[in-house]
Amino acid sequence: MIKEGLLYTKEHEWVGIDGETAVIGITDYAQEQLGEITFIEPPAVGQKVKANGEIGSIESSKSASDIYSPLAGEIIDVNTELETQPELLNTDCYEAGWYCKLRVTGANGTEDLMDAREYDEYLKGL
Amino acid sequence: MPFIANTEQQQNEMLNQIGLSRDDLFADIPPELRCRSFDLPRGVSEQVVRQRLLEMAHKNSTELTCFLGGGFYDHFIPAAVDSLVSRSEFYTAYTPYQPELSQGTLQAIYEYQTMICRLTGMEVSNASLYDGGTALYEAMTMAIRITGRNKIIIDDSVNPIYRVMIDSYTRNLNIELRQTCNDDGLANREEILQNIDNETAAVILQNPNFFGCMDDFSDLAAAAHEKGALLICSCYPISLGILKTPGEMEADIVTGEGQSLGLPLSFGGPYLGFMATRKKYIRKMPGRIVGQTTDTKNRRGFVLTLQAREQHIRRDKATSNICTNESLCALRALIYLSLLGPKGLQQVAQRCADKASYAYKRLTALPAVKPRFHQKWFFNEFVLDLPCEAADVIAKLIEKGFAAGFPLSRYYKGMENSILVAVTEKRTKQEIGMLAESLEAVL
Numbered sequence: 001m002i003k004e005g006l007l008y009t010k011e012h013e014w015v016g017i018d019g020e021t022a023v024i025g026i027t028d029y030a031q032e033q034l035g036e037i038t039f040i041e042p043p044a045v046g047q048k049v050k051a052n053g054e055i056g057s058i059e060s061s062k063s064a065s066d067i068y069s070p071l072a073g074e075i076i077d078v079n080t081e082l083e084t085q086p087e088l089l090n091t092d093c094y095e096a097g098w099y100c101k102l103r104v105t106g107a108n109g110t111e112d113l114m115d116a117r118e119y120d121e122y123l124k125g126l
Numbered sequence: 127m128p129f130i131a132n133t134e135q136q137q138n139e140m141l142n143q144i145g146l147s148r149d150d151l152f153a154d155i156p157p158e159l160r161c162r163s164f165d166l167p168r169g170v171s172e173q174v175v176r177q178r179l180l181e182m183a184h185k186n187s188t189e190l191t192c193f194l195g196g197g198f199y200d201h202f203i204p205a206a207v208d209s210l211v212s213r214s215e216f217y218t219a220y221t222p223y224q225p226e227l228s229q230g231t232l233q234a235i236y237e238y239q240t241m242i243c244r245l246t247g248m249e250v251s252n253a254s255l256y257d258g259g260t261a262l263y264e265a266m267t268m269a270i271r272i273t274g275r276n277k278i279i280i281d282d283s284v285n286p287i288y289r290v291m292i293d294s295y296t297r298n299l300n301i302e303l304r305q306t307c308n309d310d311g312l313a314n315r316e317e318i319l320q321n322i323d324n325e326t327a328a329v330i331l332q333n334p335n336f337f338g339c340m341d342d343f344s345d346l347a348a349a350a351h352e353k354g355a356l357l358i359c360s361c362y363p364i365s366l367g368i369l370k371t372p373g374e375m376e377a378d379i380v381t382g383e384g385q386s387l388g389l390p391l392s393f394g395g396p397y398l399g400f401m402a403t404r405k406k407y408i409r410k411m412p413g414r415i416v417g418q419t420t421d422t423k424n425r426r427g428f429v430l431t432l433q434a435r436e437q438h439i440r441r442d443k444a445t446s447n448i449c450t451n452e453s454l455c456a457l458r459a460l461i462y463l464s465l466l467g468p469k470g471l472q473q474v475a476q477r478c479a480d481k482a483s484y485a486y487k488r489l490t491a492l493p494a495v496k497p498r499f500h501q502k503w504f505f506n507e508f509v510l511d512l513p514c515e516a517a518d519v520i521a522k523l524i525e526k527g528f529a530a531g532f533p534l535s536r537y538y539k540g541m542e543n544s545i546l547v548a549v550t551e552k553r554t555k556q557e558i559g560m561l562a563e564s565l566e567a568v569l
Contacts, residue, residue: 039409039434064434066443 001028003094007110008119009070014094015113022071022102026058028093029123034060037089042078043100049073051109055100058089067099071109077101190529191557193485195507195548196336197258197285198397199386201364201474202552207388207461216457225430232428235453236416238460245366245463246380247373248402252413254456255448258383259291261399262330262360264412264446265379266292266301268403269328269356271410271445276301277325279318283308283335284360286537311337311499311509319349326355328379333361333372337499337546338482338507340369347376363387363400363459365505367468367475379403388462389455398455409435412446477551478506481558485549488562494569498544507548509534513569516545522568528561 006014012030016023031037043055049069057066078100082088088097114122132140141147152160170178192200211217215230222228235253242251255261266278280289282305289305296303302325306317313331322329329350334340347357356378364386372380384398385391403411409432417431437444466474486508490497498509512519516533523530531548534541549558 041409059434062439064440064443 002116002120002123004116006094007070007113007115008122009068009113010122011068011070013067013070013099015070015110017104017110020104021076022073022104023098024055024067024070024100024102025098026067026089026093027119031090031093031097034058034063034065034089036061037086040082040086040089040099042080042082043075045075045078047075048105049075049102051112058086069102070113071102071104072106073102073104075100076103187524187529190524190527191553191561192391192529193531193547193549193553193561194529195338196532196546197287197362197383197385198391199362199364199506199548199550200391200552201386201388201550203388203390203462204465206465207458210461211454211458216454218453226427229428231453232416232430234457234460235414236418236428237464238456239416241460241463242400242402245363245371246361246382246400246402247371248377248380249405250408250411250415251400251402252411252415254384254452255381255399255401255413256452257395257397257399258285258360258381258385259288259399260448261381261383261401262288262358263292263295264399264448265358265381265401266296266328266330268379268407268410268412268445269358270301272356272407273327273354275325275327275355277304277323278302278328278330279304279306279321279326280330281306281308281313281318281332281335282538283311283313283337283339284330284332285336288332288360308335308337311335311339311501312341313343313346315346318346322349322353322355324353326350326353328356328358330358330360333359333369334365334505334507337509338504338548339499339501340365340503340505342370342375343372343377344375347378351376362505364471364475364478367471367473368479369475369505378407384455384459387459389458396452396455398452398459400456400459408432410445411435412444412448474551475505478549481551481553481555482506482508482549484555485547485553485558485561488558489547489565492562492566492569495565498541506550507546510545510547512543512545515542517542519565519568520545523561523564526564526568528564530561530565 006016008014008027012027014025014027037058037060039059041056049055049072051069051072053069055067055069057064079098222231225232239251239253243249255264270276278301280303304321306314306321308314318329329346331343333343343357343359350357358379359372359377361372361380361382363382363384380402382400384400389398414430415432416428419427419429421427433439435445437447489495489510494513496511498511517535520530520533532546534544534546
């Protein structure tokens, strides 16, 4: 399942942009590949990140994956619900299972991201 | 037949290609440590070889009365430890590759973890590590992971063997190691407090420390926490039968050498590193962890848990690249502690302390022997100053059947005449008296 109106990365993360705020999460494809998600290690609010910089990790019953920031900016919020209910990433990855929010700084890096149609093509090619 | 597949000619070709000689390949090993020759004659029968090796082995003195400590101690080991540990169901150093199939092994590790937690006063323990030194190193890198800082303060009253290991592990890492110098046998509070800042990941201390002195690090734990740093405490497990636990002192990570818990003294081990921490740090802890759970029929069972920290899943970002634990050694510790029980452990610790106290009185009564430090709070080990070089006195006492202690000059400047004497529950009043007489005779 791919949601319209979001931007996507090859690392299977989605970005929802609203002004200078970017909401980041993992895609339905990512959660399906990970399996039952058991733990997240979120970034710290206030942490400054570069594009493609590490912003924590997600553990499932069979793997552990780092999460990379699609854009440069500063972490302004993390989804604390995930600490007690990491399964939200499995059940509702585009809404209640959002991962963190970023204030985008510096040059706009969105040209490297895919839209829903491009991501769909990308998945078909995997 | 050699087990190296390539021929000497091929090896020479490869060496020529990269422009090195055979000796260059071993350049990192100091020449004096390289093997020169085994001097083994060809064509000698098995019986002759065995005889020759036995003669060589007998040159080791194994019957000395042992007052040697320094982190490894001559405690009594009940025969039941050997007997139980030798059962074929248990007899492996590894957690099995299909661990959940071996419920007995996992249960033993789970119980070992429980005992380490109770002993140290901490919340979670791993399934064990190689030895006390590597456990302390792992605790240090764990503190760096937790805090995101890279400055470490370590007092020189921490076992120098561990400090040498930490030095070599960290030499090429981006870690700032700050060593403080003990103050009359105790951790140097003033210097440590001066050094703790907002860049400090952890303060590393030991109790009882290498000189045998007992301490309470509660104040230093509080000072470290105030700056967001952790307190790592290495400890001697037998002493925890009577001493305040590192948990009670608010230490964040506790490690130690588990040899004293039913493992025989042996040069080079195998020994046992233990590690325990607070529950909130469990995901940052290295090593395997066994957890208790229920199966689909609601029966109790044991599993390896939180494996996503480990290298077979997280690869280069694993909490540690040591996945082997010392299962068999941990099992010995578990059996030893089970046989003793809390009361037995308390008695062993109390006997060590009482006998050490008696030995201290007997030995310092000799006119030529002086206590090194002013404070008298020691557990089962203490430092004496002799009128001449300690290493010479120790050599003379070996002739008289005693391993009298550890010459501190090996690791500390200005302590040429100092000897570290350890007394366990195995030493008798008579042996202590004989040591005092022999020492007086050789001085």
